[in-house]
Amino acid sequence: MDKHIKWIFTLPAVIFVSIMMAYPLIYTFRISFYEWSMSSVSAPKWVGLNNYTSLLQDERFWDSLWITFYYTSASLFIEMILGVGIALLFFRGFKWDQGAKTVLMLPMVATPVAISMVWMLIYEPTMGIANRFITALGFEPLEWLGSTSQVIPSLIIIDVWQWTPMIAILVIAGLTTLPQDPYESAAIDGASALQKLMYITLPLLRPTIIVALVLRLVELLKQFDVIYSTTMGGPASASETMNLLSYITAFEYFKMGSASALLMMFFVLVIGLILLLLWIRKRLGVQL
Structure with a gap:
């Protein structure tokens, strides 16, 4: 009985x-095979x-697929590079205390709507601080969220600002668990700091980096x-991801069947990417 008690309580x-x-x-899978409009009383x-x-x-579906890929891959790449770099900088070059942790975590604890409102003010074309800054450097002002070509890079900047600290914190946690014996042996052999980074630190950090990558991939x-708070998919559907398109299809066009089918395809895409990452992890021989 005692050895099964943990299962009884958690069941x-x-x-x-x-x-x-x-x-x-x-339920979503079932509805995806039906034509159902919430604006109609018919079954x-x-x-x-x-x-x-x-x-x-x-064509709108394929555009949303490309936007999702563009936004996700660019944000993920930048956040991983910056997050690992910040973690190494703080861990090796700066004192890592509670104050530094608090500063890094501030963007993550703010509510998404509040963050959106602040960045809309920053990106405001006439009075926003973003255009004031770039014009002070001698560049032409940008439209930011109001331009079809600039809206996704602008949204990427917001996400990078908000979530790079999470990558840094995860990597710092991984750095604190690394064994010191390989570094001592490398120092005896006369290895440089770059060689220690490339051949000791980064290989040992692979499990942590892959965990951080998977977590951010799913969230992105x-x-x-x-x-939705900044652009609502605009301008002209230029920032309409698959997730956003499914919401608009369901609650603006009231096409629940089409929205459910889109969500199921989105679900398959997410699962496929996660399985691909797990396969890559297995090929690399990384144990989590």
């Missing part, structure tokens, strides 16, 4: 969480795979609040 929570995760997924109509085929023929793919 209710496991069942509850499983139901809360499985039911919405199954949902079975259409089979029509919602999926219609999406594949919709489902990013919604900041994008």
Whole structure:
């Protein structure tokens, strides 16, 4: 009885969480095969795979897929590079105390809507501090969130500012657990600081870096609040990610069947990317 007591106490929570995760997924999958408009009193109509085929023929869907890929990959790449760099800088060059941790965590604890409002003021074309800064450097003012070509880079800047500290904190936690024996041996052999970084620190940090990468990848793919609060998918759908398009399809166009099909395709995309990362981790021989 004693060896099974941990399962008895945790079973209710496991069942509850499983139901809360499985039911919405199954329900969304079921609705994706129906034509159902929330603006109509008629019952949902079975259409089979029509919602999926219609999406594949919709240029707006492919645009949202590209925007999602562009926004996610660029943000993830910049955040990983900056996060690892900041972690190494703080861990080796600066005193890592509670005050530094607090400063790094400030962007993460602010609410997304508040962050969006502040950055909308920063990006304001006439009075915003962003244009004041670049014009002081001799450059032409930009439209930032109001330009179809500049809106995604502008949103990437917001995400990098907010979430790079999380990568840095995770990597610093990984740095504190690294063994010192390899560094002592390398110092005896006359290894330089760069050689220690490339051949000791980064290889030992692989598990931590992969965990941070997976966490940020999932969060970036489902990013919604900041994008919706700042641009609502505009201008001209230039910042409309798959997540945002599904929301607009469901709650602005009231096409629940099409929105459900889009969400299922988005779900498959996320799972596929996660499995790819896990396969890469296995190929690299990284143990988490």
